[in-house]
Amino acid sequence: MKTKIKYKMLLLLACICLASCKINQTRNGLEEGKWIKNKSYHTTVFTETGKYKKGIKRGSWKNHMNNKLLSKIKYKKNTCYVIEYHNTGKIRARGFSNKEIVGSKTEWLPTGKWEFYDSEGLLLGTKIYKKGIPIEEIYTQ
Numbered sequence: 001m002k003t004k005i006k007y008k009m010l011l012l013l014a015c016i017c018l019a020s021c022k023i024n025q026t027r028n029g030l031e032e033g034k035w036i037k038n039k040s041y042h043t044t045v046f047t048e049t050g051k052y053k054k055g056i057k058r059g060s061w062k063n064h065m066n067n068k069l070l071s072k073i074k075y076k077k078n079t080c081y082v083i084e085y086h087n088t089g090k091i092r093a094r095g096f097s098n099k100e101i102v103g104s105k106t107e108w109l110p111t112g113k114w115e116f117y118d119s120e121g122l123l124l125g126t127k128i129y130k131k132g133i134p135i136e137e138i139y140t141q
Contacts, residue, residue, distance in 0.1 A: 030054050035052055037049075045067075048062070049064075056075075068089075071083060071085060079099070082096070082097055086118075086119040090121040091121065093117070094114065095110055096112050097110050098111045110132055111132070114126065124140060125137060125138055125140055
């Protein structure tokens with residue numbers, strides 16, 4: 001009898017935990033809370049995880065390709081800090097992007113100083129962007 005009660009309590013607790021860990025929810029037609037998005041192309045699976053607030057990406061997001069980290073992006077209002085990775089796990093590029101309206105679309109465009117690295121982690125060069133357009137390029141030797 002005690003075992004049966006323990007089993008029911010454990011099952012109830014598990015249901016409560018699963019119900020409170022909702023993902024991919026919408027409120028008033030807008031993404032809200034934790035999201036996990038998966039897209040597949042042939043044998044390649046792309047996964048994007050992070051949080052939305054009123055349909056806008058907030059906080060830290062991670063992008064993976066076949067379980068390998070492609071990028072980390074940290075959103076804060078109209079700016080985000082981006083780190084992109086090589087297949088080796090080393091940083092490929094890093095810098096800031098700003099949210100801009102281009103035509104009728106909202107785009108995240110590189111802005112300011114961006115650094116680019118080879119697959120071993122050595123600095124290749126730096127680009128300075130203004131609204132997504134490189135205005136200066138500096139290469140290391």
